[in-house]
Amino acid sequence: MFQKFVRASFFALIALLPAPFLAKAQPSASDTLKITIKKAEDMFLKNNLQLIIQRYNIDNANAQIITARLFPNPDFNFSNGIHTNDASQGPAYKDQSFSVSQLFTTAGKRNKNIQLAKISVEQAKYQFFDLLRTLKFTLRNDFYNIYFQEQSATVYNQEINSLSKTLSVFKEEYAKGNVAEKEVLRIQSQLYTLQSEFNNLQVAIDTVQSEFKLLIKAPRATFIVPQVNYDLDGKDIVANVPYQQLLDSALANRYDLRLAKVNMDYNNVNLQLQKATAVPDFSLSLSYDKLGGYGTNFLGAGIEFNLPFFNRNQGNIKQARIAIDQSKVQFQNQQDQVESDLATNYKGALRLEKLYNSFDPAFKGDFNHLIQEVFKNYEKRNISLLEFLDFYDAYKTNTLQLNTLQLNRITSLEQLNYFTGTPFFNQSPE
Numbered sequence: 001m002f003q004k005f006v007r008a009s010f011f012a013l014i015a016l017l018p019a020p021f022l023a024k025a026q027p028s029a030s031d032t033l034k035i036t037i038k039k040a041e042d043m044f045l046k047n048n049l050q051l052i053i054q055r056y057n058i059d060n061a062n063a064q065i066i067t068a069r070l071f072p073n074p075d076f077n078f079s080n081g082i083h084t085n086d087a088s089q090g091p092a093y094k095d096q097s098f099s100v101s102q103l104f105t106t107a108g109k110r111n112k113n114i115q116l117a118k119i120s121v122e123q124a125k126y127q128f129f130d131l132l133r134t135l136k137f138t139l140r141n142d143f144y145n146i147y148f149q150e151q152s153a154t155v156y157n158q159e160i161n162s163l164s165k166t167l168s169v170f171k172e173e174y175a176k177g178n179v180a181e182k183e184v185l186r187i188q189s190q191l192y193t194l195q196s197e198f199n200n201l202q203v204a205i206d207t208v209q210s211e212f213k214l215l216i217k218a219p220r221a222t223f224i225v226p227q228v229n230y231d232l233d234g235k236d237i238v239a240n241v242p243y244q245q246l247l248d249s250a251l252a253n254r255y256d257l258r259l260a261k262v263n264m265d266y267n268n269v270n271l272q273l274q275k276a277t278a279v280p281d282f283s284l285s286l287s288y289d290k291l292g293g294y295g296t297n298f299l300g301a302g303i304e305f306n307l308p309f310f311n312r313n314q315g316n317i318k319q320a321r322i323a324i325d326q327s328k329v330q331f332q333n334q335q336d337q338v339e340s341d342l343a344t345n346y347k348g349a350l351r352l353e354k355l356y357n358s359f360d361p362a363f364k365g366d367f368n369h370l371i372q373e374v375f376k377n378y379e380k381r382n383i384s385l386l387e388f389l390d391f392y393d394a395y396k397t398n399t400l401q402l403n404t405l406q407l408n409r410i411t412s413l414e415q416l417n418y419f420t421g422t423p424f425f426n427q428s429p430e
Helices: 002-016 037-047 049-069 109-175 181-216 243-253 255-277 314-357 363-379 385-420
Strands: 032-035 075-080 096-104 223-226 282-292 295-305
Touching: 032 037, 037 049, 037 109, 037 181, 049 109, 109 181, 109 223, 109 255, 109 385, 181 223, 181 385, 243 255, 243 314, 243 385, 255 314, 314 385, 363 385
Parallel strands: 032 223
Antiparallel strands: 075 096, 096 282, 282 295
């Protein structure tokens, strides 16, 4: 009887075998999107709504250049007489007059407005590319998060399914008096723990899947299956790139730094414009009066301008100077932040690389082989079921730690790409 029980338990536990010994259950083909990182980036560039919105900002900025280049329209005035008490020159309706005036800007205001509009285009472009950098990092990070979390979910799924079957067998045998109640409770407790951990993992996967699908504009019902060829084992990728090279690239290629620098240019030109605004513009006019007070067909000319006795744009000039000082500090702060973030992440990436490369590449394969031997020993009753479960729990912990370590290493490479604004490590898994 006990041998039959052991054999039944053994078959229930067969599903505990680790990948690649067992096939992973997948959603239906119609709901599954198998995707590489290259395909994901292509869909992202084509479909992402945030990028499309930001592109419109560039078009709007270009339209501002057209506006800045336009000259003021001339003003036209016409009047016709209606009534007069002095009819010596005839009825009032015969008196007609008109005038034309044209505003002329001074001190190069038009050119300065054009310069500001052109700088605004640069700002919009840099904002677009910085958004692209940020969203692309999120996309790639989510891609690898989904992949390694799904690898971990496979381990949980296998053990939960097997323990559920084993628990049913143990309950039947307990009812027959073949096993102790403590063994049933031990398996039941472990099953509940695994189910709770698995549920938390599924919540995390659903969250990342949702964000990833939003980035590439995939249907909500789609299940993303990343196609990854992990090939970083034993490679000193980060150590082969000098820190100074990464820093030089960050200072030259980070679009948020370029934006901070161009903001200083904008404020400098704006100060010139505010100073120019203190210089009055003027209008030239030409007027005609058919029956004017100075005789018939009167023709006159005039000029009009503001007298800058009180308002010489002092407040706006002061604000423009403050904005220049502020933008200089902001640029320096941004530069310091870039250097600090890069230094911290470079050290972290080196530590992760050294840690992962210290692992024996054959360890995972040896561990998989060892668990098969444990199965054989359990079938021969050389070890108890609880000893086997303890061993498999160690296997699960090891596998999850390896998945986390691999994910952290890839994430560290993606962070260096993000902080340098340069795809130094895009030769990592594709």
